Amino acid sequence: MSDKLVLTGDRVPEPAEAPQAAPDPVRRRRGLWSRSGGSARAPRIAVLDGLRLLAALSVVLFHYLAGSGTIPWQRTAVRLFPGLHRVAEFGWLGVVFFFMISGFVICMSAWGKSLQQFWQGRILRLFPLYWAAVLLSSVAARLGPRIPGEPRVTVGQMLTNLTMLQEPLGVNSVDNVYWTLWVELRFYLIFSLIVLLGTGYRRVATFCWLWALGSVLAPASGIPLLDQLLVPRWAPFFIAGTAFYLIRRAGRIEGETLGILALSWLLMQHRLPAIMEGEGHGINWKICLAAITVMYLLMGLIALGKLDRIQWRWLPVAGAISYPLYLVHQSLGVRAIWRWNQQWGPWPTLLGVITGVALTAWLLHRLVERPLVPLLRRLIAPATPPSR
Known part of the structure; x- marks a missing residue:
């Protein structure tokens, strides 16, 4: 017992x-x-840091190279990078991997925590870098090179974006990549119920089953709030990540967790055409399904500890810059490409811009996240005075 x-x-x-x-x-x-x-x-699972950076870089390449129009290159990326363009078309799958990793990491970080501790950790992780990115992207939009057809960022829009609630408030995001943060916040919201009740294998497994069922019923319920809360399009990826963490804790694959993973995979393949169509990614369904299946296999290896020996020293840095890189790469990088690609040429521009946004991400980590997080932690979780 x-x-x-x-x-x-x-x-x-x-x-x-x-x-x-x-x-x-x-x-x-x-x-x-x-x-x-x-x-x-x-202990920290170092390989997850590397996979986070890989997911972020795939999204970077998607936004820089996958478009069939002339923005941001003033010529088509198909002509400039014919081989890389075909690979970059699948870069949006990095978002899928982010969501799967998030299910794993959030379950791991919430285990044994109170609801207050859980939300304090999420706020400290998400908001300092996000606030900096919103301000930086807003300044770039108002003062930097203008992209044709781009709407002007207003001060009110910027201030509303600081809440991270601009989507339900009906306000455009300063940067289009922020849509994933609203998806993440909804995951945190429904996972809060498990944190409130107390994390344990049985509760978390039941949560996965119920969320999977709810994600199937929500679209047909006719209740917009339920559909918003249960995010049926993306739920299978979070559910899979959560199930992989249950495997990690148990040290082996149980029949129940295998069943949760099988159900999430089946729901995923059913949702995949709608995801591709809704996000405007008219690419091969079979290749996308195969790529996501590989993600499942990788997460399975991590859950079973098969990749724990990978402890390269640069991996924590990769994990630290992946989030700020995701936040700023589009608003800053696309402008830089539009402004300089004809002077620099395609390959120097691409490599230079990726290096530049990666350096910006590192600076945000060092100059914003590292000093600001301890300060905010003291503000939202002040030390308990000693008893007399």
Whole structure:
């Protein structure tokens, strides 16, 4: 019984004289076991940092090279980069990978936390860099090179964007890439219910089943709020990531988690044509399905600890810059390409702009996130005064 409780994460008091179960060797190797019989904080999974950067770079290439029009190159990317253009067309799948990784990471970071701790962590992770990106992108839109057909960013639009709630408020985003943040916020909102009740294997697994069912019923319910809250188009990816974390905690694939993954995959392949059509990606469904299936396999290897030995020193830096890179690459990079590509030539422009936005992302991490997060942490979670 003691072994089962540790695997599920449920806290149930046991008699004092009960013998302590021996730690599972797989969980001990991963650092998930504490001597008190509970689960210790899991070590950083470095390979996830590298995959985050890979996902961000794929979205970067998609926005720079996948368009069939002349923006941002003043000539078509098909002519300038014929081979790379065909690969970049699939770069939007980086968003899919982001959502899957998010399901894994959010479940991991929320485990054993209170609702207040959970939301404090999310606010500190998302908002400081986001505020900086909104301000930087707004300044670039008002003072930088103008892209043909681009609407002017107003001060009111910028201020509303700072809430990250511009989409439900009916206000255009300063940068189109921000749409994914509203999807993420809805995931955090519904996952808050599990955090409030207390994370445990049974509750999280039930949450996955119910969310999958709800995502199927929501579009037919005729209730817009339910459809908004359950994000049926993207739910399978978050559900899969959450299930992979359950595998990570258990140290093996259980029949139930395998069932959750199978259901999420089947729902994903059903939603995929609508995703491609809705996002304007008229590309090969079979290739997209194969690519997403590879993502499932990669996450499975991570969940089983097969990639834990990958501990390259640059991976934490990759993870740190992936979010700010995603936030600023379009608003800054597209303008730079439009302004300089004819003077520099296509390849120097592409490589120079990618390097420039990556450097900007690193500076945002060092100059904004690192000093601002501790300050905000002290403001929203002040230290408890010592008792007398």
